[in-house]
Amino acid sequence: MTKVLLIDDEDMILEVLKAYFEKEGWDILTASNGIDALKEAKADDVDIIILDLMLPDISGxxxxRLIRKESDVPIIMLTAKSNEEDLLNGINLGADDYVKKPFSPREVVVRAQAILRRVNKRISAHELVFNEKKIIIDPIKKEVQVKGEIITLTPIEYRLLFTLASYPGRVYSRGELLEKCQEDGSYYEGYERSIxxxxxxxxxxxxxxxxxPEYVLTVFGMGYKFGGKPHAQNPAL
Structure with missing residues (x-):
């Protein structure tokens, strides 16, 4: 479930926004001051933050700025300020968007949905997807899913699979694969046949x-190649 952290010192605004986001099926966290907001942002894995600039203790x-030091979670600022310099300053601090008060709660929800669509599109663009989504490799999380189940691989196994799947059909010799297991700075003491x-x-x-096998194929006398069929809409290949 998508999780949003709402930060505002006005209870009415929090309740209205909460109602609109809940209507869309979102999970809601709230904070009415900066200190609580920072605690919530650090303790919970939220998908997006709606942040009022006028808080009673710490400025929005x-x-x-403090959230951006530790996280790239999308942030939408709520502001009564209309000065262009103030708005640009918020963007420079790391905000992804801003909404001027008074605002339509529906507009805030729509903007949040639009930002998350862009974020999710960027993330999915890195995935390697094969055989009608039977196998998915996520190089950001370094996770591999097979038929919807996350498979635990050793670091070497993951690097071998990612190397082969990045160029389906290309044949890699054992020596080349051995180099790939070492080129990211990882220490691996092995020899070609250990592959x-x-x-x-x-x-x-x-x-x-x-x-x-249908994925990791042996090419006799040469090495190995990846035999998975890239998904029709696979953006990473």
């Missing part, structure tokens, strides 16, 4: 039948 600008063992273990985890 300072709250935004075979990692491939065998990888197949056990991602293939329906490890003896008849």
């Amino acid at each position: 600008e300072e709250v935004c 075979d063992t990692h491939i065998k273990n990888l197949r056990k985890k991602i293939e329906s039948n490890a003896r008849k």
Whole structure:
């Protein structure tokens, strides 16, 4: 469920916004001052923050600045200020958007939805998706899903799979794969034939039948390649 943190010192505004977001099926957290807002933002994994600039203890600008030091969560500022310099300052501090008071609660919800669509599109653009979403590789989270289930891979197994899947059909020699296991600065003391063992273990985890693999394929006398079919709308390939 999408989670929003609403920050405003006016109870009426919090209640109205809460009602509108709840109507859209969102999970709601609220804070009426800057200190509580920072605690909530740090303690909970929220998807977006709606932040009033006029708070009783810490300014909204300072709250935004402190949040930005630790998180890139989208922030929409609510402001009664109309001065262009003040608005631009908020954007420079890291706000993604701002809404001037008085505002339509529906407008705030729509703007939040639009921002999250853009954020989710950027994230999904990095995913490698194959065989009608039967296997999904997320290089940001370094997660692999097979038929909707997250599979636990060792770092070496993940790097091997990501390397092969990044260029479906390309044949990699064992030596090339060994280099890929080391080139990101990770320490891996192995030899070319040790790649075979990692491939065998990888197949056990991602293939329906490890003896008849459809993803990690052997090219005899040469090495390995990825045989998955890229999803029709796969943006990363």
